[in-house]
Amino acid sequence: MSAPTTVAPPPARPELVRVAIEDDATPLVRQLGRTLGEAIRSGHAHDELSRAGGTVAVRSHDTPQAATITLGATIEVRGGVLAEPDATVVVDLHGRFAPTEEPSGDAVLAAGVLHALRPPLPPWREAAARFWQETRPIPGIPDVLVVHVLGPDGPEEGRFGEGATTYELTGPADLLAGVFTGADDFLAALDAGVQVKGTLSQLSVMTAASWKARFDV
Amino acid sequence: MSETTATRTTPCKAVRLEATNHEGSLLGKNVSPAKFEAGKDxxxxxxxxxxxxxxxxxxxxGDAFPDWRGNIxxxxxxxxxxxxxxxxxxxxxxxxxxxxxxxxPVPICPRNLVKRLVARLAEHGYTATAAVEIEATLFEESVQEARSKGYRDLTPLGGSTGATYHLARSSDWVAYMEAVVxxxxxxxxxxxxWTDEAAPGQTELNLAPTDPVRLGDNWARTRQVMREVGNALGHTVSFMAKPTAGFGQGAHINLSLQRDGVNQYFAEDGPSELMRHSVGGLLATMAGATSIVMPQITSYRRLVDLTGPPTTxxxxxxxxxxxxxxxxxxPKYSRLEYRLPGADVNPYLTLAAVLAGVLAGIEGRIEPPxxxxxxxxxxxxxxSVERxxxxxxxxxxxxxxDPLLRAHLGDEFVDFxxxxxxxxxxxxxxxxxxxxAELSAWESTRYFEFP
Structure with a gap:
């Protein structure tokens, strides 16, 4: 009997873990919860997030922001670091959770959480479509989102929605995908190459939309 | 301008226009007398x-601007x-x-909000009389020194022991307060x-009862006076809800309603029906009003049982x-004391929140718990009692x-x-x-001098 030459289908995905954040959560807790939730939904870092236990402190490298992730059947995210964690990671919250120093404690646990917090971004067009869809309920949100992308293969454009009011965003594909998914901060992105065309009021509303994407508020 | 002109000893060289922004800071500009005459109407x-x-x-x-706001x-x-x-x-x-x-009126103008609610009370036949107890903490250092120290580790004026009602405060503290009044x-x-209050360097200054709009004016101006006197004497004053990690400071509002000059909160056997309904409205709106009367991050650090402010x-x-x-x-002094506000509030918005609660209670005949x-x-x-x-x-x-506060303060203000x-x-x-942290440096930098 020869060895099979076809690739076996992947095993059925075991029961997914879920993410729970505390009530009245801080922006960092919300950001972590959203990112981990996305990682679970996309299947990113499934093994790392399925660990039976372990606590990881996540600290900002330049502000007092801190939170604790507790792995388990439910991944819990709470503000602050109230007990000695199994591992600590210090990250750049404006750099998509990039570590700024060597993690301390359980190196495997820390590496797993860092990996989970840095899922690959979807293509900008997919991210923009989802952003547009999910921000419809925000009062004052423009009807149409026009995206001009300065990509390596030349300019691209996307238009999402129909209606009388329009907002335009221009910038590098990766940065725009970061803004649309919440991986990047919108107002910080304005200093990093994203340009906008719209009213001041629309900028204000787009800020709210970006918070929805980044913090789910 | 006639009265002022009649009593002045020095010709007017400028007129300072004043109004608070939403935070409660007294903003304005100085204009020449000619410019003032041209624009005063x-x-x-x-x-x-x-x-x-x-x-x-x-x-x-983070919000959609109303139509009256554009690209500035x-x-x-x-x-x-x-x-x-x-x-x-x-x-x-x-x-x-x-x-x-x-x-x-600009729908979010703090002073206009108070005027609107006073007018609403008048429609019911009531006039409101309100007073405030202003708490503030005085420090030995000048504001320049305070800035250089990041507003931290300052020296309380009048000694570092906490006290209440003590008359033995040192003369620098007394001189400051005498200059203020x-x-x-x-x-x-x-x-x-005025008296010394519970914390080192802290004072309480009580402004006399008057109509709510005038009280807002007097309150905003008193804070300006206290700052100016501090500058003149080389000291600092702060209205932060907690200028140091240890002590908080509030701004209790006392309120009564009159009809034809008679206090309607008085009854022989306890609270009048009007007082009960006022309490009912104030409590029904208190959770939402907290956002207004505890406006800053530091405001919430006051909410500690047994330390003074209410927690329920x-x-x-x-x-x-x-x-x-x-x-x-x-018959004269029956009143309600609304004890939640911090010293860091916008005076007008706080008065508006209180009046809105009272109106909600009266109009809805809300019985208190x-x-x-x-x-x-x-x-x-x-x-049984909500925190x-x-x-x-x-x-x-x-x-x-909160539908009641939305009804009385307006959706535009609430959303804003x-x-x-x-x-x-x-x-x-x-x-x-x-x-x-007990009190972070971010808060000291942001709130020590303003509002």
Whole structure:
């Protein structure tokens, strides 16, 4: 009997873990919860997030922001670091959770959480479509989102929605995908190459939309 | 201007236009007498962005602007000439309100909000009389020294021991307060009492009862006076809700309603029906009003049982541990003391929140829950008495969901205010504030000098 030459289908995905954040959560807790939730939904870092236990402190490298992730059947995210964690990671919250120093404690646990917090971004067009869809309920949100992308293969454009009011965003594909998914901060992105065309009021509303994407508020 | 001109000793060289922004800072500009004469009826142009600049000079974002706001439009500040005073030789001062081009009030103008609610009370036949107890902490250092120290580790004026009512405070502390009340006398603000308060360097200054709009004017100006006197004497004063990690400071509002000059809160046998309904409205709106009367991040650090401020949505006759204290049984002095506000509030918005609660109670004939006759701190968590929202985000959510406050303050104001607090919350958490510290440096920098 020869060895099979076809690739076996992947095993059925075991029961997914879920993410729970505390009530009245801080922006960092919300950001972590959203990112981990996305990682679970996309299947990113499934093994790392399925660990039976372990606590990881996540600290900002330049502000007092801190939170604790507790792995388990439910991944819990709470503000602050109230007990000695199994591992600590210090990250750049404006750099998509990039570590700024060597993690301390359980190196495997820390590496797993860092990996989970840095899922690959979807293509900008997919991210923009989802952003547009999910921000419809925000009062004052423009009807149409026009995206001009300065990509390596030349300019691209996307238009999402129909209606009388329009907002335009221009910038590098990766940065725009970061803004649309919440991986990047919108107002910080304005200093990093994203340009906008719209009213001041629309900028204000787009800020709210970006918070929805980044913090789910 | 006639009265001021008649009594002045020095020709007026400038008029200072004054009004608070949403944060409660007294903003304005100085104009020449000629410019003032030319614009005193039509108003003076101010950029609408004054209602969207935070205490760190960032533009507040995160909400849809109303139609009257554009890519930074002008709105008109129209002075209320009844407030014109000679502030000091050569400088007159006048308080105004913000108006739109069509002659309607700016819906989020704090002073106009109070005027609207006073008018609403008048429709019911009532006039309100209100007073405030202003708490503030004085420090030996000049404001320049305070800045250089990041507003931390300052030296309380008058000694470092906590005390209340002590008359033995050192002469530097006494001299400061005497200079303050002398200035108040000069600019026509009636005060009733001042004393040292519970914390090192802390004072309580009571302004006399008057109508709510005038009280807002006097309150805003008193804070200005206290700062100016501090500058003149080389000291510093702060109205932060907690200028140091240890002690908080509040601003209790005392309120009564009259009809034809007769106190309607008085009844022979306890609270009158009107007082009960007022309490009912104040308690029904207290969770949402918390967002307004505890406006800053530091405000919520005051909410500690047994330290002074109320922590529960509660009331009681002559109960200073409750959020609303009812003073009853006196034909003249029967009143409600609303004990929740911090010293860091916008005076007008706080008065508006209180009046809105009272109006809601009167119009809805809201009966209050049973009064708390025990201590209203440290109560069992059995659901019988709700706790006051203890974070800015919780309070903002309560305000957003409050139909009574929306009805009386207006959807535009409520939405604007909730968005502004969400911005403040986001700035604190993401730009250096530390919720796990007793008092973070971010807060000292942001709130020590303003509002």
């Amino acid at each position: 039509s108003g003076f142009a101010f950029a609408d962005i004054l209602f969207a600049i935070d205490l760190n000079n960032e533009i507040v974002l 439009y002008d709105i008109a500040m129209v002075p209320d000439l009844s407030t014109l005073v000679e502030w000091r030789p050569g400088l007159d001062s006048v308080i105004g309100d913000y108006w739109l081009k069509d002659g309607s 002398e200035r108040l006398d000069q600019v026509g603000i009636t005060w009733e009492a 949505i509660s009331w009681g006759v002559n109960n200073k541990t409750a959020a609303v204290r009812a003073i009853t049984g006196h 049973a009064q708390v006759t025990d201590m209203a701190w440290c109560l069992p968590d059995d659901g 006051i929202p203890d974070t800015m985000s919780k309070a903002g959510a309560a305000l957003a969901a 205010w909730v968005a502004s607090r969400r911005w403040e919350w986001m700035e604190f958490h993401t730009k250096g504030g530390d919720p796990y």
